[in-house]
Amino acid sequence: MMFPEYRPRRLRRNEEIRSMVRETSFGMEHLIYPLFVVPGRDVQNEISAMPGCYQFSVDKLVEEAKGLRDAGIKSVILFGIPEEKDATGSQAWAKSGIVQRAVEALKKEVPGLIVVTDVCLCEYTSHGHCGVLSGKDVENDATLELLAKAALSHARAGADMVAPSDMMDGRVGAIRDILDENGYENIPIMAYSVKYASAFYGPFREAAESAPEFGDRRSYQMDPANKREALREAALDMEEGADILMVKPAMPYLDIIHMLRQEFTLPIAAYHVSGEYAAIKAAAAQGWLDEERVVYESILSIRRAGADIILTYFAKALAKILA
Numbered sequence: 001m002m003f004p005e006y007r008p009r010r011l012r013r014n015e016e017i018r019s020m021v022r023e024t025s026f027g028m029e030h031l032i033y034p035l036f037v038v039p040g041r042d043v044q045n046e047i048s049a050m051p052g053c054y055q056f057s058v059d060k061l062v063e064e065a066k067g068l069r070d071a072g073i074k075s076v077i078l079f080g081i082p083e084e085k086d087a088t089g090s091q092a093w094a095k096s097g098i099v100q101r102a103v104e105a106l107k108k109e110v111p112g113l114i115v116v117t118d119v120c121l122c123e124y125t126s127h128g129h130c131g132v133l134s135g136k137d138v139e140n141d142a143t144l145e146l147l148a149k150a151a152l153s154h155a156r157a158g159a160d161m162v163a164p165s166d167m168m169d170g171r172v173g174a175i176r177d178i179l180d181e182n183g184y185e186n187i188p189i190m191a192y193s194v195k196y197a198s199a200f201y202g203p204f205r206e207a208a209e210s211a212p213e214f215g216d217r218r219s220y221q222m223d224p225a226n227k228r229e230a231l232r233e234a235a236l237d238m239e240e241g242a243d244i245l246m247v248k249p250a251m252p253y254l255d256i257i258h259m260l261r262q263e264f265t266l267p268i269a270a271y272h273v274s275g276e277y278a279a280i281k282a283a284a285a286q287g288w289l290d291e292e293r294v295v296y297e298s299i300l301s302i303r304r305a306g307a308d309i310i311l312t313y314f315a316k317a318l319a320k321i322l323a
């Protein structure tokens with residue numbers, strides 16, 4: 001095909017024609033909205049680096065979730081900030097822990113909303129690491145049992161899906177086993193399979209009060225320089241029983257999303273993380289970017305790369321944009 005016989009502009013002449021040949025789209029069914037839940041009553045704290053996002057107490061969370069459902073949001077993922085933290089993060093699997101109570105309330109008061117829970121220890125441990133410590137090392141195998149207990153407690157509270165984000169080796173298998181042994185063989189696991197040690201998580205650590213007390217997460221999260229390793233992580237999680245493979249962050253890792261889309265048939269999720277949200281919000285607040293258009297284009301790019309599902313703090317804004 002050569003000019004002048006072929007003229008690509010013919011199919012761009014007006015919106016009717018452009019929409020006829022548009023290759024990528026998305027709807028609210030593809031988005032998951034992250035929410036932070038804290039102890040107390042009547043609490044709604046705005047997160048300073050994430051304008052428009054809040055920590056909610058359970059009562060306020062229920063109110064918010066009703067509004068979200070009415071606005072068209074289909075699914076949320078919950079992060080809990082417990083009253084008390086300790087060395088093993090024991091509030092993560094407490095029967096009346098913060099996330100467990102939030103899940104129960106949402107499933108009762110907001111039927112139809114899909115409730116996913118993040119499974120990790122970093123919000124619950126006094127040292128802020130995603131597993132238990134031996135000296136300054138995060139111990140892999142001893143952590144697995146605790147993550148499995150946390151996932152089981154979420155399922156017992158009524159969670160529709162669990163999402164382990166800790167990056168310990170073997171956790172998907174440990175969680176699949178405990179769920180199956182207890183009659184939860186129908187609860188899917190969305191694994192944070194390819195989670196990079198990223199500076200884009202900065203604002204989240206304020207929101208979830210989960211910054212590590214010493215060191216960083218580079219001994220368990222992936223090196224941003226690595227791509228082939230992503231295939232090994234995803235293959236392990238698939239073999240251990242993951243139902244959905246997640247890549248995180250999203251926009252700096254579109255190549256990884258694309259590669260997983262080519263190599264695996266499981267659904268692919270991508271987490272458009274707190275720092276990606278904060279960067280757009282900050283530029284828009286200065287008047288330097290058109291927020292609506294940039295948000296739409298960002299989510300479209302993540303879909304085009306191959307993600308089926310996108311976790312994004314812009315889900316609420318997108319409900320308005322899409323409507």
Ligand code: PBG
Pocket residue numbers: 118120122130165166200201202203204205217272273274275
């Ligand atoms: C917990 C967890 C993190 C995020 C999701 N789950 C933070 C981290 O690993 O430090 C980040 C989400 C975001 O930045 O929006 N392990």
